[in-house]
Amino acid sequence: xxxxxxxxxxxxxxxxxxxxxxxxxxxxxxxxxxxxxxxxxxxxxxxxxxxxxxxxxxxxxxxxxxxxxxxxxxxxxxxxxxxxxxxxxxxxxxxxxxxxxxxxxxxxxxxxxxxxxxxxxxxxxxxxxxxxxxxxxxxxxxxxxxxxxxxxxxxxxxxxxxxxxxxxxxxxxxxxxxxxxxxxxxxxxxxxxxxxxxxxxxxxxxxxxxxxxxxxxxxxxxxxxxxxxxxxxxxxxxxxxxxxxxxxxxxxxxxxxxxxxxxxxxxxxxxxxxxxxxxxxxxxxxxxxxxxxxxxxxxxxxxxxxxxxxxxxxxxxxxxxxxxxxxxxxxxxxxxxxxxxxxxxxxxxxxxxxxxxxxxxxxxxxxxxxxxxxxxxxxxxxxxxxxxxxxxxxxxxxxxxxxxxxxxxxxxxxxxxxxxxxxxxxxxxxxxxxxxxxxxxxxxxxxxxxxxxxxxxxxxxxxxxxxxxxxxxxxxxxxxxxxxxxxxxxxxxxxxxxxxxxxxxxxxxxxxxxxxxxxxxxxxxxxxxx
Numbered sequence: 001x002x003x004x005x006x007x008x009x010x011x012x013x014x015x016x017x018x019x020x021x022x023x024x025x026x027x028x029x030x031x032x033x034x035x036x037x038x039x040x041x042x043x044x045x046x047x048x049x050x051x052x053x054x055x056x057x058x059x060x061x062x063x064x065x066x067x068x069x070x071x072x073x074x075x076x077x078x079x080x081x082x083x084x085x086x087x088x089x090x091x092x093x094x095x096x097x098x099x100x101x102x103x104x105x106x107x108x109x110x111x112x113x114x115x116x117x118x119x120x121x122x123x124x125x126x127x128x129x130x131x132x133x134x135x136x137x138x139x140x141x142x143x144x145x146x147x148x149x150x151x152x153x154x155x156x157x158x159x160x161x162x163x164x165x166x167x168x169x170x171x172x173x174x175x176x177x178x179x180x181x182x183x184x185x186x187x188x189x190x191x192x193x194x195x196x197x198x199x200x201x202x203x204x205x206x207x208x209x210x211x212x213x214x215x216x217x218x219x220x221x222x223x224x225x226x227x228x229x230x231x232x233x234x235x236x237x238x239x240x241x242x243x244x245x246x247x248x249x250x251x252x253x254x255x256x257x258x259x260x261x262x263x264x265x266x267x268x269x270x271x272x273x274x275x276x277x278x279x280x281x282x283x284x285x286x287x288x289x290x291x292x293x294x295x296x297x298x299x300x301x302x303x304x305x306x307x308x309x310x311x312x313x314x315x316x317x318x319x320x321x322x323x324x325x326x327x328x329x330x331x332x333x334x335x336x337x338x339x340x341x342x343x344x345x346x347x348x349x350x351x352x353x354x355x356x357x358x359x360x361x362x363x364x365x366x367x368x369x370x371x372x373x374x375x376x377x378x379x380x381x382x383x384x385x386x387x388x389x390x391x392x393x394x395x396x397x398x399x400x401x402x403x404x405x406x407x408x409x410x411x412x413x414x415x416x417x418x419x420x421x422x423x424x425x426x427x428x429x430x431x432x433x434x435x436x437x438x439x440x441x442x443x444x445x446x447x448x449x450x451x452x453x454x455x456x457x458x459x460x461x462x463x464x465x466x467x468x469x470x471x472x473x474x475x476x477x478x479x480x481x482x483x484x485x486x487x488x489x490x491x492x493x494x495x496x497x498x499x500x501x502x503x504x505x506x507x508x509x510x511x512x513x514x515x516x517x518x519x520x521x522x523x524x525x526x527x528x529x530x
Contacts, residue, residue, distance in 0.1 A: 005416060005510065006073070008056070010384035011134045011144050012110040018135035020112045026104050029141050030116050031096065033133055037143075038094030038120070046082035053078060053143045054134060060378045063150035064127040065089045069517050071378040071509040090123040105132075108388065114141060117372075126152040130376040147376035158208035160246065181276045183307070188214040188276070190311045191295050193283050193491070196225045197244065198528045199315035200266060203275045204245045214307070215270075215277040216297055222270045222277060223263030225317070233259035236348055236433040240360040243367045247272060256348070256435075286312055286492050293523055313525040316487050318428050318504060336470060337441065338462070339450040340479075342410035344431040345438060346420050350396040354389055355420070379425060379510035383418055390419030400434065403442035408450050426506050429480045484526065496521060504528075 013019060033052060040048035053059075059078045060071045065085040072081045096102070101117035113132040120127050129148045133141040157163055169176070179185075190206055192199045195217030206213040219225060226233070235242065235257040239249050242257070247269055254261075270277050280300030287294045289308060296306045353361075359370045377385070390413055394401060401411060414431070415422040423430045432438075440446045452464040461472040484504060489497035501520040502513040514520070516527050 005383055005418075005422065005506070006380050008073070008380050008383055010111060011054070011056075011113075013112060013135070014110060016135060017137040018139075020104070020135060021139075024104065026114050027099075027102065029133065030102055030114050033141060033143070034094070034096050034116065034118065034131070037131070038118075041086065041091045041120075042094065044086045044090070046079060046086050049082050049086070050075060050079040053146075054136070057143055058145045058378045058381045060145070060147045060376065062148070062375065064122060064125065064129075064148040065091075069511045071380065071511055073378070073380060073509070088123070091127075092121050094118055094120040107385065113144060121154075122150075124154055125150045126154065128372065130372060132376075145376065145378070145381060147372070147378075149372060149375070156209060158205075159210060160208055177274065180274075181278075183212075183214060183276070186212065187307050188212045188309055190214075190313060191216065191283070191293075191307060191309045192313045192315055194315035194317065195219070195222050195266075195270070195277050195279070196315060196317060197266060198317075199313075200270055200273075200275060201244055202313055202315065202527050203277075204269075204273050207273060207275060208246070213276060215275060216281050216283050217277055217279045218282045220280050220300075221263075221267060222279065223266040225263075226259040226266070227263035229259055234435070235259070235262065236435060238352055238356065238360060240362070240364060240367060240370070241356070244269060248367070283491055288492075288496060288521075288523075291522060309523075311523050311525060312492075313527050314484070314488050314491075315527050316484065317528055318484055334447075335445075336447040336449055336472070338454065338470070339410055339448060340453060342412040344412055344414045344420060344423055345397070345401060345404065345409075345434055346393055346431065347397050347400060347434045347438075351393045351420065351433070354393050354396070379422065379506060381510075382421070383416065386414075386418035386421055387416070390414055390417055393419060397434075400438050400442070404438055407441055407444075407448055409441060409448060410450050422506070425512055428504055484528070488524070488526065492521075492524065496524075500524070 009015065037049060037052050040052070053075055055075050056073075057075060057078060058071060058073055059081060061081075062069050065081070065088075070081075072078045095118060097117040097119065101115075103115055104112065105115050106112050113134050116131050116133075118129045118131070120129065127148055127150050129146065131143055131147075132145045134144040135141055152158070159165065189211050190213045192203055192213060192215040195215045199215050199217070200222070203213050203215050219228070221227070238255045239253050239257060243249060249265070257265075278297065278299065282298050283295055284298050284304075285296050292308050292310055293312050294306060294308050295312060296304055298304050356364075358364055359373055360367070364370055365373065394413065404411060414420060415426060420431050420433070437446065441448055449464070449470060452466050452468065455463045455465045457463070457475075458469060460469075462470045462475065464470070485497065485500055485502070488500060488503075499521050500514070501518070503519075503526050504515060505513050507513050511517075514526050515529075516525075519526055
């Protein structure tokens with residue numbers, strides 16, 4: 001694979017020359033470390049905080065200290081980060097969470113760490129953290145990984161729970177909503193391009209923060225980006241991984257969501273949360289005016305409306321997917337898959353159990369806690385863990401993988417043997433989460449042509465570089481997603497687009513480029529996920 005990540009060896013007990021005693025008093029160790037950490041951090045003593053970390057440690061921060069998504073690898077970088085940011089963020093009021101969030105974890109016989117969660121404040125916000133301590137040869141426990149996350153801004157609480165609107169509305173709600181959605185007499189502060197799950201997600205958060213927001217969706221209905229695809233489409237990640245803010249899926253929801261069911265849910269979600277959405281509408285242009293953006297929207301009836309907004313958020317997905325697909329009787333009777341290069345294959349049945357059991361699973365922690373637990377493992381730090389789990393999954397999937405190889409299917413084990421995760425974050429592709437197609441290939445029901453590149457089309461099909469030909473009535477390109485940056489450029493223009501940071505893929509610190517963070521141009525944002 002072309003993408004490389006740093007070699008970050010795991011803190012195995014052999015490598016540390018350490019043991020975990022049977023009579024370990026983990027509460028006393030955790031409390032002692034946390035007290036020293038909180039006192040030094042509150043005092044702004046960067047050197048004292050740094051002394052609590054091992055040499056090859058990690059600190060991942062999401063907005064709490066840096067207003068960005070950053071991962072600092074190694075004690076020198078952590079020390080510089082602390083020297084730069086402690087005095088600015090001014091962390092205080094550290095509180096260690098109760099015993100439910102404290103424990104000794106043994107992810108493998110040769111790995112051990114004390115895990116803890118905590119809360120604290122900064123100068124401007126309310127934050128949380130996760131720390132993992134590892135043992136040393138002399139019995140001392142120091143931090144190997146710390147994760148800090150901004151939860152809320154002080155003075156800007158979400159209007160939820162006890163802060164929700166308490167006033168009754170007798171007979172005025174329908175007209176009030178019409179005026180709100182139409183933006184009669186007022187202007188949105190934020191305009192969101194795209195009404196899929198990411199667009200609705202950010203719109204819901206902004207609504208709860210009393211920020212005026214308009215979502216512009218090109219399709220006729222919310223959910224059409226899922227509804228108008230092929231009939232058999234179904235999510236391949238489980239329901240516990242996919243909850244949206246304020247309105248989780250009901251406990252009766254299927255583990256794997258059919259696309260049309262998800263489409264209907266997104267439509268009802270927008271209605272229930274009173275999100276301001278214009279369907280059958282497209283943003284035809286956005287021009288920078290000082291620190292704002294003048295945005296022109298073309299409605300379904302041909303009319304146009306312009307707003308000057310502070311922020312434009314692109315929630316258009318990882319690539320364009322335009323055009324309706326016609327349906328004819330007798331489609332798909334004889335199918336041959338042309339595989340240009342190797343793929344990583346993981347069955348959802350076996351793979352998700354290994355990767356998500358106890359986190360995103362039935363009986364696991366609430367999704368917001370699971371999200372933080374997952375995020376607390378920096379991508380580069382997790383390479384060794386991912387290599388191990390990929391081997392476990394491959395052994396569980398042995399029958400499928402062997403069957404595919406016997407058919408000539410080209411397989412790989414992911415970027416540097418890490419399986420699914422780094423492929424998703426780096427490429428948003430290169431893998432298949434198997435729910436049945438692999439067996440069709442093994443059984444010969446889907447034919448295979450692998451390892452040879454296409455040379456050209458012929459009158460009857462395709463000719464390959466090795467001179468062979470394949471007759472085909474229809475050729476479908478399933479070669480990945482488009483360029484998200486190009487979609488933005490189509491609206492803001494090439495001159496502005498030249499200053500945009502890359503969208504997707506991992507940067508040198510192992511953080512995702514340009515998504516849910518600074519995009520490089522004031523007031524422009526890209527928000528999406530897989």
